[in-house]
Amino acid sequence: MKPYFKFVLISASMWISIWNPLHGQTETDGLWMPKRNFCGGLIAGASSWTHYWEGTLHRNNQNIGTLSSSFLMAMGNYGVGENTNIIFSLPYISNKASAGTLAPQQGLQDLNLSVKQYLGGRNWKGSTVGLTAVGGVSTPLSNYVADFLPLAIGVRSRTLSLRLLGDLQRGKFFATASAAYVRRASIEIDRTAYYTTEMVYSNQVIMPDVFTWMVRTGYRKDPDHIVEFFVDRMNTLGGFDMRRNDMPFPSNNMEQTRIGLGAKWALGKQGLSFMGNVSRVVAGRNMGQASAAMAGLVWQFAVPRKTKTYN
Amino acid sequence: MKPMHNFPSTQSALKALTKNNLRSKRKLFHMRNTILMAAFAALILLPTACKKELEQENMQFPALEPLRSDTGAGTWKTILLSRPDQIPVAAPVAVTSPDYRLELQEIVSRQERMEETDEDNLKYWAAGTVLRWNEIMRELVAKYNLPPYQNPDGSYPFPDANNPLAYPYFPFANPPYAARAYAYASAAVYDALVAAAHYRSLYRRPLPSRTNPKIKHLIPVTGDWTYPSDDLTAAGASVAILSLMFPGEQDYLQRRLNACRDAILLSGTCSRSDAAAGEALGRGVAAVFIARARTDRAGASAGTPALWQQLEQKAIQAGETPWKSLETPPRPPMLPAFGKVKGFLLDSLEVVNNRPPAPPSVHSEQFRKELAEVLQYSLNPTRERVAIVHFWADGAGTYTPPGHWNAIACSDFVKERFSEVRWARNLALLNMAMFDAAICCWDAKYAYFNPRPSQVDAAIKTHTGVPNFPAFTSGHSTFSGAAATFLAHVVPSRAGSYKSMASEASVSRLYGAIHYRSDIEVGMNMGNMLGGMAVQRALTDGAE
Numbered sequence: 003m004k005p006y007f008k009f010v011l012i013s014a015s016m017w018i019s020i021w022n023p024l025h026g027q028t029e030t031d032g033l034w035m036p037k038r039n040f041c042g043g044l045i046a047g048a049s050s051w052t053h054y055w056e057g058t059l060h061r062n063n064q065n066i067g068t069l070s071s072s073f074l075m076a077m078g079n080y081g082v083g084e085n086t087n088i089i090f091s092l093p094y095i096s097n098k099a100s101a102g103t104l105a106p107q108q109g110l111q112d113l114n115l116s117v118k119q120y121l122g123g124r125n126w127k128g129s130t131v132g133l134t135a136v137g138g139v140s141t142p143l144s145n146y147v148a149d150f151l152p153l154a155i156g157v158r159s160r161t162l163s164l165r166l167l168g169d170l171q172r173g174k175f176f177a178t179a180s181a182a183y184v185r186r187a188s189i190e191i192d193r194t195a196y197y198t199t200e201m202v203y204s205n206q207v208i209m210p211d212v213f214t215w216m217v218r219t220g221y222r223k224d225p226d227h228i229v230e231f232f233v234d235r236m237n238t239l240g241g242f243d244m245r246r247n248d249m250p251f252p253s254n255n256m257e258q259t260r261i262g263l264g265a266k267w268a269l270g271k272q273g274l275s276f277m278g279n280v281s282r283v284v285a286g287r288n289m290g291q292a293s294a295a296m297a298g299l300v301w302q303f304a305v306p307r308k309t310k311t312y313n
Numbered sequence: 314m315k316p317m318h319n320f321p322s323t324q325s326a327l328k329a330l331t332k333n334n335l336r337s338k339r340k341l342f343h344m345r346n347t348i349l350m351a352a353f354a355a356l357i358l359l360p361t362a363c364k365k366e367l368e369q370e371n372m373q374f375p376a377l378e379p380l381r382s383d384t385g386a387g388t389w390k391t392i393l394l395s396r397p398d399q400i401p402v403a404a405p406v407a408v409t410s411p412d413y414r415l416e417l418q419e420i421v422s423r424q425e426r427m428e429e430t431d432e433d434n435l436k437y438w439a440a441g442t443v444l445r446w447n448e449i450m451r452e453l454v455a456k457y458n459l460p461p462y463q464n465p466d467g468s469y470p471f472p473d474a475n476n477p478l479a480y481p482y483f484p485f486a487n488p489p490y491a492a493r494a495y496a497y498a499s500a501a502v503y504d505a506l507v508a509a510a511h512y513r514s515l516y517r518r519p520l521p522s523r524t525n526p527k528i529k530h531l532i533p534v535t536g537d538w539t540y541p542s543d544d545l546t547a548a549g550a551s552v553a554i555l556s557l558m559f560p561g562e563q564d565y566l567q568r569r570l571n572a573c574r575d576a577i578l579l580s581g582t583c584s585r586s587d588a589a590a591g592e593a594l595g596r597g598v599a600a601v602f603i604a605r606a607r608t609d610r611a612g613a614s615a616g617t618p619a620l621w622q623q624l625e626q627k628a629i630q631a632g633e634t635p636w637k638s639l640e641t642p643p644r645p646p647m648l649p650a651f652g653k654v655k656g657f658l659l660d661s662l663e664v665v666n667n668r669p670p671a672p673p674s675v676h677s678e679q680f681r682k683e684l685a686e687v688l689q690y691s692l693n694p695t696r697e698r699v700a701i702v703h704f705w706a707d708g709a710g711t712y713t714p715p716g717h718w719n720a721i722a723c724s725d726f727v728k729e730r731f732s733e734v735r736w737a738r739n740l741a742l743l744n745m746a747m748f749d750a751a752i753c754c755w756d757a758k759y760a761y762f763n764p765r766p767s768q769v770d771a772a773i774k775t776h777t778g779v780p781n782f783p784a785f786t787s788g789h790s791t792f793s794g795a796a797a798t799f800l801a802h803v804v805p806s807r808a809g810s811y812k813s814m815a816s817e818a819s820v821s822r823l824y825g826a827i828h829y830r831s832d833i834e835v836g837m838n839m840g841n842m843l844g845g846m847a848v849q850r851a852l853t854d855g856a857e
Contacts, residue, residue, distance in 0.1 A: 064641035103639055103767045105691065105774035105826075145696050149703060188365060192703035195720060197455035197710055201448070203369040203720070246480065247462040248710050 029089060029116050029136045030216050030234075032169025032178045033225045035081035038305045042078035043275075047296025051283075054152070054290040057243035067101030069152050069290060073111075075298075080305075085120035092143065095155040104153055110144040111156045116163075129172040136165040136182070149191040149207075151250040152290060158252070159186040159209045176222040176230075184212040189252060198242045198253065207253050210240035218264075226268035226275060235259045237287075244288050257287035262294075273302045370724065371448060376439035378533035379732040383856075386734040387511030390854035391504045392657065392741065393601050397511035400597035402590055405516055405540045408524045416584040417525040423579050424529055431579055438576035439532040442544040443502060443736040444723055446551035449569055450498055451712040451719060453559045457486035459709055460644065460781070467642035471615060477561035484558065488788055489651045489751040491713040493611055496657060496741075496748035497602050498554040503741035505550040505598035506543055506734040509591060513538040521584050532580040535732060541590035542583040543733050548573045549595025557603050609655040616649040624649060628762040634675045634769065636762045636783040647782040652756025656749040658846045664749075664756050667842065669835045671761050672785040675769065683829040684773075687766040691773045691826035698824040699776055705789060705821040706777040714789050714818070715747045718796035721814065725804050738856055739803045743796060746847035750795040750840050751788070757839075758783040765827060777825040786836035787828045790819035794840020799847040815840075 035041055050070040053062050075093035082088055091114045098106035116138030123132030140161045148158035165182035186209040195203050213236070220230030241255035262281030269276065278297035283289070387397050394400070406413050438445055461470050461481030472483035484490055518540035522528040552566045559566075574592075577583045583591075624646070628635035638644045653661060673679035690698070707714045722743055726736055763785045767773045780788070797815035801808035819837050822828035851857060 101641060103773070103775045103779050105694070105776050147696075147699055147703070188367075192700040193706070193711075194370070194704070195712065195717075197452070197712075201452035201455055201712070202367065203371045204367050206367055208365045208367055245459055245710070247459050 029118060029138060029165055029182075030167065030178070030180050030218070032132055032134060032167060032171075032176070034085075034118075034120065035079050035087050035302075036304075037081045037084050038307070039302060040078060040080045040305050041300055041302035042076070043298055043300025045075045045077060045277075045296055045298030046073065047075075047294060048072040049292045049294030051290035051292040055286045055288055056246065056248075058287055059246075060291075065102040066099045066104075066152065069097065069099050071095060071097045071292075073296075077298075077300075087118040089116045089118060090114060097153050097155055099153060104150075107147065107150060107153045107155050109146040109155055111142065111146065112140045112158075113143045114138060114140040123169075129170050131171075132169045134167040134169065136163075136167060136180075138163040138165070147192070148189055148252050149193070151252065154252075157209070158189045161186050171222065174221055174223050175219075176228075177217070177219040179215070179217045181213070181215040184214065186211055191252070196251070198251070207251075209253050210238040210255070212236055212238050226266065228264075228266045230264050231261070232264060232279075232281075233259070233261045241288075250288060254288040256289050257285070258283055258289050259285040275300050275302070371440075372437075374440035374444070374727050376436070376532050377441040377444075377727075377733070378730060379535050379735075380730045381732060381735070382535045383732040383734050384510065384514065384536045384538075386507055386732070386738075386856070387514050389507050389510075389734070389738065389856050390850075391507050392500045392745075393605060394504045394508060394598060397508045399601070400508060400594055402508075402512045402541055402594050405518050405586060405590065408518065413584065413586065414525070416586060417521050417528060419585065420521055420578060420581055421525060421527045424531070424581060427579065431575070434572055435531060435576045435579055438544075438573055439580070440727070441733060441736060442547045442573065442577075443506075443733050443740065444727070445573070446502065446547060446555075447495075447499070447719055447723060447740060449566075450495060450551070450555060451716045453555065453562055454486045454491045454494065454716050455710060455712045457482060457484055457559060458491065458711060458713060459485065460487075461485060463642055463644075469642075469644055474560060477559075482561060486559075486713070487647055488707075488713040488715065488792070489614070489648050489654075489755055490611075492715045492744070492748045492751035492792070493606075493609075493654065494554075494558040495715050495719060496744040497558070497606055498551055499737065499740040499744040500657065501550045501554050501599045501602040502547045502595075503734070503737040504601075505546045505595045506737045508598055509541050509543050509546040509594055510734055512541055512590075512594070513543075516540050518587070520582065522581060528581045530581045532582060534582055539583055539587045541594050542577060542587040543591065544577045544583065545574060545588040545591030546595040546598075547733060547737065549592035550599045551595070553596045553599030554602060557606060605655075610650070611654045614648040614651040614654055615645070618645075620649055621645055624759055624762045631671075632674070632676070633761075634764050636764050637768055638781055639765060639767055639779050640781060644781050646759070647780070648755060649759045649782075652752055652759055654752050656752045657745040658749040658843060658850070659753070664753055667753060667839070668757055668760055669786065669839060672763055672829070672831045672835070675764070679831075680829075683831060684766055684769060687823065687826050687829060688770060688773050690824050691766075691775065694776055694824070701817055701821045702776045702825040705818040706825070707789075708778050708780070714792040715744065715751075715796075717818075718743065718747065718792060718800075721811075722796070722800055725800070725807055729804060735856065738851075738854070742803075742847040742851055743799050745850075746795040746799050746843045747792050749846070750791040750843045753839055753843065754786050754788050754791040754836060755782075757786050757835075761785050766829060767826070773826050775826045777827065779827050784828055785832050786839060787819065787822050787832040788836070789822050790815075790828075790833040790836030791840040791843075793818040794837040794842075795844040795847070796840075798841045798844025799851075802848045802851060 050068050052068045053060055073093045073095045075091055077091040079087055079089045093111045095111045096108035116136050118136045121133045121135055142158045146155050148154050161184050163182050163184040165180050167180035169178045188206045188208050190205050191207055194205050216234035218230050218232035222228045237257040238255055241253050243255055244250055260281050260283045262279050264279030266277040280295045282293045283291045463469050470481050472481045472485050474483045477483035517538050520539055548570055552570050555566055556563055574588055625635040707717050762783050765779055765784050767779055793815035797811035800811045819833045822833055
């Protein structure tokens with residue numbers, strides 16, 4: 003269980019899933035799978051919000067009540083080389099509102115695939131620092147409806163992302179900082195005209211790109227024993243505000259700042275690790291103020307080399 | 314066995330310290346630099362790669378080049394004007410006059426120093442003035458089609474026409490409001506263009522290029538006479554009606570009017586006095602419609618708390634379950650007295666006489682069957698049905714179902730290459746039919762005040778928002794029946810498509826689990842009847 007799973011980007015109310023909510027599992031940590039090792043597992047989580055930001059106005063909505071989201075995600079990380087990992091994740095998401103009449107939504111969301119490449123590192127004044135680049139793609143795996151926020155399970159945009167990550171370890175203390183640019187492709191919706199700040203006659207919606215950063219720090223005895231605090235921030239580069247008492251739209255100007263606590267602990271030597279975290283959105287725009295918790299179980303094993311077999 | 318942890322930041326640092334590992338270190342260093350450079354290059358390129366642009370259907374419309382010029386439209390039957398010359402237009406100055414020659418010189422010099430933005434503006438308006446003002450109206454409807462947020466005490470504020478820019482903004486451009494706005498604007502533009510055609514034939518002022526050959530025609534020319542300009546007549550009438558319907562948008566409308574005038578003056582088909590006379594005529598004709606709009610009882614259509622209670626009591630006395638708002642806090646029903654508004658095709662007595670019989674009683678077997686069908690669609694959505702629901706939803710924040718049918722009509726009219734006055738006539742009849750459809754539909758809704766499916770069975774979750782008014786009959790079905798029936802008459806080659814579109818729009822409300830089958834079937838029949846009335850009028854208005 004080398005990789006420290008960072009479920010942190012799981013912003014569970016999925017209107018919140020501005021970019022793929024589960025994007026970046028292990029993409030935001032400085033930890034690695036050894037060559038020819040595979041680590042895979044399941045992570046489950048839930049989140050909810052009753053307040054959201056309509057533009058910058060903080061409000062609730064009695065016709066939504068509490069929006070709850072839960073997910074189950076399969077993920078895996080394989081070490082193709084000492085310095086190169088391939089990571090995937092695939093979430094199944096379920097959203098529902100406690101009030102109003104709108105039907106709940108559920109389904110497979112987006113497949114994320116990323117390549118994490120260690121670029122180099124050195125000892126520096128008694129600390130070890132390293133630099134990593136992570137390139138990722140994501141694409142929707144089912145034909146879910148994006149234009150039904152806040153119940154939609156995602157926004158359907160195919161993405162291309164690049165993250166640069168710096169990691170520092172000093173004794174049992176660590177700090178990791180990273181920032182990513184997420185390029186988002188236009189999406190298609192089921193109607194041929196919609197209003198943003200003007201009328202648009204198309205079934206295509208241009209999605210603003212996303213910039214995100216994250217800092218995490220705490221105790222890291224080794225890659226299997228971690229307790230950390232994190233803060234992350236994401237914002238779309240453009241987009242428009244919801245109008246007064248309007249519904250959200252996939253190309254809204256979305257922002258979110260979140261804080262959280264996480265831990266990872268390996269049990270024995272069986273290749274099994276537990277992990278979990280809790281988080282809370284503390285600031286936002288055109289998104290729900292979600293509180294979230296999740297927990298996962300992952301298993302790591304060495305993939306045997308190919309050997310000849312004789313019948 | 315669990316493998317050793319591989320922690321590259323530590324490992325590589327160790328590697329770096331190993332002297333006999335220099336060669337591989339250099340190699341690794343080189344590789345890292347390459348990757349690092351590639352990463353930075355990607356970081357810079359990522360935001361700029363493939364510029365994001367939308368191709369919008371309405372921006373691809375070609376310049377309007379009518380198949381028929383319809384120069385005889387001055388004799389077509391008007392809607393409110395008693396005669397085409399009811400609004401006087403003074404005779405133009407002679408083409409030999411110095412004033413007029415100066416006007417033409419202005420066109421020449423404007424054409425000589427045309428800029429790219431002028432070209433874009435000209436290209437936009439060249440597709441048709443009636444079309445573009447219809448689009449502007451749709452945009453304003455979408456902008457204002459949002460239900461007001463509640464007061465702290467749980468009551469709801471009502472928009473105030475005298476204070477349109479204070480929240481809640483005036484108007485709340487819901488479907489009945491929008492249907493009325495589309496109808497008034499379209500009908501006024503039509504009457505104004507009939508009047509303009511009358512005066513053009515009367516005064517016979519030639520095209521500017523006939524007097525000053527240096528003037529080029531930058532858009533296709535229709536007809537030989539230009540006073541008053543039909544483009545500016547349509548614009549003047551549109552701006553006047555839209556200023557009434559969307560009083561907070563005066564500045565915006567003035568900007569669009571200025572852009573329209575700039576384009577038409579630049580086109581070489583119209584002089585400044587042609588434009589001014591057209592704009593004044595348009596506004597004058599619009600004033601006739603505005604006077605009627607002020608007395609058509611729409612102002613009282615929101616009703617009063619006493620009326621809301623009375624509707625509820627009436628349903629209870631009939632032994633039925635009265636409609637209740639499914640919103641929290643409960644919102645007053647949308648425009649309960651809209652059925653009393655004066656329409657264009659039916660008078661109020663005819664509205665009542667054409668009211669359909671009551672929907673199935675909530676105690677009947679028929680009702681239970683229909684409710685079960687709704688539940689079935691609620692629980693078993695397919696992606697295809699949900700796409701249909703969303704395609705036709707046209708709910709809050711959109712141009713409403715009448716707006717959708719205007720968009721459908723306009724896309725087809727572009728291909729039909731109608732003259733401006735025929736464009737106006739077809740849009741007028743289309744929107745009059747949908748306005749009267751709204752009136753008849755709202756009359757039935759509040760005559761029976763029946764509950765939405767989700768009110769009767771809370772297990773019915775919906776695939777689109779539940780509108781805040783009674784179910785019977787379905788507005789979408791009524792609007793769509795009216796629109797499809799009329800459009801089939803003016804674009805016969807598309808009759809089959811219109812019929813299937815209307816059926817789809819109608820059944821989308823059942824798929825969305827917000828209407829019973831009775832609502833959509835009876836609504837469709839009612840709509841077809843109103844579309845038929847618009848066709849009857851079309852057959853006798855002199856345009857065919």
